[in-house]
Amino acid sequence: MYNMATPGWSRLQTEILNLYRQRHILKRQLSTLRTQITKNPNSLERTRVDSCHLCMKPLTCSQTVPLRYSSAVIANYKTNPFSLVETEVSTLCDKIKQKFVSEKDELKDIADYYFDGKGKFFRPMVALLMAKAVNFHNTSEDSIWSSQEEIAMIAEIIHTASLIHDDVIDGSNTRRGKPTVDSVWGQKKAILAGDYLLSVSSVALARLGNTEVVAVLSQVIEDLVRGEFMQMGSKENENDRFNHYLKKTFKKTASLLANSCKAVSILGNSNEDITEVAFEYGKNVGIAFQLIDDLLDFTSCEEVMGKPTAADLRLGLATAPVLFAAQDYPELNPMIMRRFNEEGDIEWARKLVAKSDGVAQTRMLAEEHSKEAIRQIRTLKQSIPRDSLEQLAVILLQRQN
Numbered sequence: 001m002y003n004m005a006t007p008g009w010s011r012l013q014t015e016i017l018n019l020y021r022q023r024h025i026l027k028r029q030l031s032t033l034r035t036q037i038t039k040n041p042n043s044l045e046r047t048r049v050d051s052c053h054l055c056m057k058p059l060t061c062s063q064t065v066p067l068r069y070s071s072a073v074i075a076n077y078k079t080n081p082f083s084l085v086e087t088e089v090s091t092l093c094d095k096i097k098q099k100f101v102s103e104k105d106e107l108k109d110i111a112d113y114y115f116d117g118k119g120k121f122f123r124p125m126v127a128l129l130m131a132k133a134v135n136f137h138n139t140s141e142d143s144i145w146s147s148q149e150e151i152a153m154i155a156e157i158i159h160t161a162s163l164i165h166d167d168v169i170d171g172s173n174t175r176r177g178k179p180t181v182d183s184v185w186g187q188k189k190a191i192l193a194g195d196y197l198l199s200v201s202s203v204a205l206a207r208l209g210n211t212e213v214v215a216v217l218s219q220v221i222e223d224l225v226r227g228e229f230m231q232m233g234s235k236e237n238e239n240d241r242f243n244h245y246l247k248k249t250f251k252k253t254a255s256l257l258a259n260s261c262k263a264v265s266i267l268g269n270s271n272e273d274i275t276e277v278a279f280e281y282g283k284n285v286g287i288a289f290q291l292i293d294d295l296l297d298f299t300s301c302e303e304v305m306g307k308p309t310a311a312d313l314r315l316g317l318a319t320a321p322v323l324f325a326a327q328d329y330p331e332l333n334p335m336i337m338r339r340f341n342e343e344g345d346i347e348w349a350r351k352l353v354a355k356s357d358g359v360a361q362t363r364m365l366a367e368e369h370s371k372e373a374i375r376q377i378r379t380l381k382q383s384i385p386r387d388s389l390e391q392l393a394v395i396l397l398q399r400q401n
């Protein structure tokens, strides 16, 4: 008989606890898998691989779920880092819409408008993958997972509110390939609808009952507003300009990703080091994501992007490709200062950017941030969600829209 006096008792207890944790994680992942397979049985055939990604041993039928995931999911995740959270994400849109006013009225129509299942849901997917990666370190109960799912939804609601306001500020007519809220319902209703979405996100956040998480995600709202303000001003000094741009980029884009990752980590009861890794990963992925967005504004077209391109110069904004180009073509500096508002400025600036290596340097900077995100995430325990986050940091460099 074993008892507390038995040598190795506490090690045995720890091992039993770990086994329980793994069983719990496996059970949940198995149910996700079953749903994926039922939804798309054909993809199993096409994506079969012969060896397990984790242990490299040959797979047999009896090893459909050899360690944590089936060969199909492992193969699929190599081409789509989001495959691990697809099932959860497919239900998020409806869950979000359920949070909006219950009676069918105009406010509900506007609130629902962008939750049409066509959005990329990039932020919720990153948050959910991070939740899975950090939960690998900790005990993860169902209640923890559902609170982390709430963060994913809150992130998307805040993001959507900011886009509705942004389109009013930028006077944009299209977003995600359809008319903006502003152009359908007018500015006043667009602003109020954005405020309404923020109020819904605040209620959902408060309901989580974790004051640290409330502070973390409220910081995002401040950052979004400050980032937008920073974008309205420019720096006289050329050396300060790039710092100003990067700081603005963090606040406008990366803060939401960084702090959503931080929030899911806190809710997962992670220690401070893991939470810091989660934040740094989100921050670097966010900055890389925005740098690519700024680059695509010079290299892509409206059909591909689903929103106007070549827009930044027209809005008076000097983003990374222009700032890099100005190092070779200083004649860009006075144009930057007058926010490209003189006749011919925009065409001239575009030509100089095309002649310079501004686009290539922007891509290189995005790559640096992607590498830093990977360096950070590799400090977590190896798991498939962690690998997906790593792959995501690479894939975002190749995105076309």
Ligand code: FPP
Pocket (backbone or CB within 6 Å): 158, 161, 162, 163, 165, 166, 167, 169, 170, 172, 194, 198, 221, 224, 225, 228, 252, 253, 307
């Ligand atoms: C898109 O920028 C906009 C944002 C990432 C955030 C905008 C923030 C605000 C308007 C502040 C108000 C915030 C809240 C929470 C209501 P973009 O114009 O560079 O990108 P786009 O090409 O997608 O329009």
Ligand code: MG
Pocket (backbone or CB within 6 Å): 166, 167, 170, 172
């Ligand atoms: Mg805009």
